[in-house]
Amino acid sequence: MRLIDTQRSGNAWKVRLLARLLGVTLERTTLSIDAGDLRKTEFLERNPLGQIPVLELDDGRRLYESMAILRYLAEGSEFWPSDSWCQAEVLTWLSFEQAQHMRPLAQLRLHLSLKHDRQSSDADMAALRPEALHALQQLEARLTAQERVGTSWVAADVPTIADVALYPYTRMAPMAQIELDVYPAVQTWLARIEALPGYAPLYPGRPDMNYATTEI
Numbered sequence: 001m002r003l004i005d006t007q008r009s010g011n012a013w014k015v016r017l018l019a020r021l022l023g024v025t026l027e028r029t030t031l032s033i034d035a036g037d038l039r040k041t042e043f044l045e046r047n048p049l050g051q052i053p054v055l056e057l058d059d060g061r062r063l064y065e066s067m068a069i070l071r072y073l074a075e076g077s078e079f080w081p082s083d084s085w086c087q088a089e090v091l092t093w094l095s096f097e098q099a100q101h102m103r104p105l106a107q108l109r110l111h112l113s114l115k116h117d118r119q120s121s122d123a124d125m126a127a128l129r130p131e132a133l134h135a136l137q138q139l140e141a142r143l144t145a146q147e148r149v150g151t152s153w154v155a156a157d158v159p160t161i162a163d164v165a166l167y168p169y170t171r172m173a174p175m176a177q178i179e180l181d182v183y184p185a186v187q188t189w190l191a192r193i194e195a196l197p198g199y200a201p202l203y204p205g206r207p208d209m210n211y212a213t214t215e216i
């Protein structure tokens with residue numbers, strides 16, 4: 001299987017992280033958003049939605065959208081529990097990640113730390129900040145509630161694809177100019193994910209570069 005990604009994408013990081021946690025080897029084609037690779041016909045033929053990550057199966061089929069890719073890769077593992085109630089809980093938190101969490105955090109990171117084309121005081125950035133804070137407060141509340149019932153993870157009593165999906169943009173929140181100090185349960189959870197066997201940082205073998213801005 002081949003993953004089409006970019007080095008800095010949090011959505012692609014989810015897929016590389018899960019693959020490493022599962023011990024699955026993915027070939028990689030790493031593109032550059034800055035160089036316009038995602039607007040080229042060759043890429044748009046692979047994903048008409050024009051976004052990475054894309055997973056290419058050995059038989060030529062392609063999957064896009066990180067949630068769908070995580071679900072596919074996790075089949076048969078604890079990261080996609082077999083119990084239907086647990087599956088529904090995982091879907092709840094995957095949906096939260098896509099609808100409320102990823103967009104404000106990713107947009108703030110993109111403009112304030114990668115493109116440097118906005119100030120935090122600009123109207124669009126200022127509007128995103130409360131959305132991002134609200135999402136982190138929701139995650140903190142969920143993890144605190146889970147701890148009360150003796151569970152360390154977002155959706156189940158084992159790590160699932162919901163934890164994997166929520167990890168990258170939470171970890172990179174400081175690049176969105178949001179500090180994580182006021183979210184103790186979130187910080188403990190991040191450390192727990194980083195202690196899982198197979199944990200993959202954003203840049204291979206370089207956990208010190210999780211906030212790096214270079215495309216290489």
Ligand SMILES: N[C@@H](CCC(=O)N[C@@H](CS)C(=O)NCC(=O)O)C(=O)O
Nearest residue numbers: 009010011050051052053065066067
């Ligand atoms: N909902 C999608 C979002 C994917 C996404 O936003 N990808 C970004 C990189 S992190 C991208 O391809 N951006 C380029 C663009 O939208 O032009 C997913 O979860 O996979």
